[in-house]
Amino acid sequence: MKKKINSKIFQRDAFIDTLYQYAKKDKKIILISNDQGAIALDNYKKKLPDQFINAGISEQNIVGIAAGMQKEGFNCFIYSIASFIINRTIEQIKIDLCNSKIPVKIFGVGCGYSYAVDGPTHHATEDIGLLNLMPGLEIYSPSDSTIVKNIVSYSVKSRKPSYVRMDRELCEPIYTNKKINLLNGFTELKKGKDCCIIATGKIVSKALSVTKKLSKYKNIGVIDLFKLKPLNPNLLKKLKNYKTIFTLEEHNEVGGIGSILSNHIIENNLNTKLLKIALKENTLLGYGSRDLLQKKNNIDEESIIKIIRKNK
Amino acid sequence: MSKLHLKKIIKKSFTLRQKILNIVIENGGHLATSFSCLDIVVSLYYGGVLKFRYYNPKWSLRDRFILSKGHAETLLYSVLDDLKYFPKSWLSNHYRSGKYILGGHTDSKIPGVEFTAGALGHGLNLACGTALALKRRKNTSRVFVLMSDGECTEGTVWEAAIFASKHKLNNLIAIVDHNKMSATDFTKNFTNINYLEKKFSSFGWKSQVIDGHDIPSLIKIFKKAKKNISNKPIIFIVNTVKGKGLKFIENDPTRHTKGLDEAEKEKAKKLLKII
Helix, strand or coil: CCCCCCCCCCHHHHHHHHHHHHCCCCCEEEECCCCCCCCCHHHHHHHHHHHEEEEEHHHHHHHHHHHHHHHCCCCCCEHHHHHHHHCCCCHHHHHHHCCCCHHHHHEEEEECCCHHHHHHCCCCCCHHHHHCCCCEEEEECCHHHHHHHHHHHHHHHHHCEEEEEECCCCCCCCCCCCCCCCCHHHHEEEECCEEEEEHHHHHHHHHHHHHHHHCCCCCCCCCCCCEEEECCCHHHHCCCCCCCCEEEEECCCCCCCCHHHHHHHHHHCCCEEEEEEEEEEHCCCCCCCHHHHHHHCCCHHHHHHHHHCCCC | CHHHHHHHHHHHHHHHHHHHHHHHHHHHHHHHHHHCCCCHHHHHCCCCCCCCCCCCCCCCCEEEEEEHHHHHHHHHHHHHCCCCCHHHHHHHHCCCCCCCCCCCCCCCCCCCCCCCCCCCHHHHHHHHHHHHHHHCCCCCCCCCEEEEEHHHHHHHHHHHHHHHHHHCCCCCCEEEEEEEEECCCHHHCCCCCCCCHHHHCCCEEEEEEEECCCCCHHHHHHHHHHHCCCCCCCEEECCCCCCCCCCCCCCCCHHCCCCCCCCHHHHHHHHHHCC
């Protein structure tokens, strides 16, 4: 990939722009959407009209169509609002993709509270939990646009079905001058002593800023966990280095990375203490600005700092 | 097609009924629904409608047959066994005998099965994707999909119906096994899927109501459908009798899952001349 993707672009545009670079050389790449827009999509649609299908608002149909085409030799990428394409199609993902090992790639935009004021219909705060139950499906949760580009390059060749949860808002660039080892599934952005935040998605940048603010008080590590399924077993070795782990995510505390990692800690008899900073059930299904919703769930910067200071 | 050949196909339909009954008696399975669409499947596979190669199930020029009503697994597996798609031992190791090679619904891991089915309302969408891909690849194979009428209460069926006509999938031939029954009751008692032919034609399909147990006519109609010169997908609403061939279970809505008791097993064997 020669074209440089500006890191200050939306994840969805990084996805479509990168896919476009591959699609113009490979007629088998097909982008299917449920009447979803994006700035980069206008260019893709104009230049490659035969490789784009707007299948209308019919998510279950779209997964079926993509599975059918993929089986007949096409390479299908689905683009939709995350909440719709996941919550509505669990059976299609389980049977049409996972059971038959058909490697369709789903790129969902609007993870967590990205669509804040649009409310619970648009919030994707349970997608990791739901999809972690799907055998053979890979899950990615990129923290910036550069990593999205890497995921697309990998997905074009991958023979596994996958889901990528993209943020709707601009993400702080994290990997502009940093190497990404996609297969590793995580990056230790900052080494710490005794204590580490493992975060996923846009909120990784908040983890970095929190650790800066707490630097005088404590040396806290930061790990960006961007491949959630399958989890790299080497992550366990990192966990062992720390006495306390804080998981940070804009996802229901049930089923998110906190849940996933606490399972690993128990299964492997680690002494590491884990504290989940995530969305609580009683605060879900509401409306509000993203800042407000984050505050309500104690995942805003101030609250995170408080939690960490309290639980050193 | 010669009269002799037709006679052989009709005889095949009878011997497959016997085979299915034997399997169901031995291992369980969906008897009534298999008998309902047996003549349709026999016409497709033995009447020279489908192009296929049992020794190369993934042959790219095969016509794709997608069984959306995955609960007719005993029927499809009996046909695939008869056509040598997999070793003879597989069928006798059927799902309830403990070896789990063949299960209670069709699975894509079995040679000759295009997609896993069992959850309804998936087949037509998968068939649309398959048909669109074949058209784009300029592959002239046809896509047949066999659905149940109860399945037409799934919303996904209508999502696919809209998609297929918009994309002019004239290489797609859908077949509805219209036995007027669902899992627990006559469909008319709980839903309105009357006039399916009108519903589909209003969605931009070519639709036709036909008899599901007249094998010579089914073969003729399916062969003609493969030469579809319109730009519309085709659907056949096929009038069938659930349990066809065993008078005492025919048109009985309780027979979708209910097995045969010992006396009924003997009675059924007698009716199908199994000694």
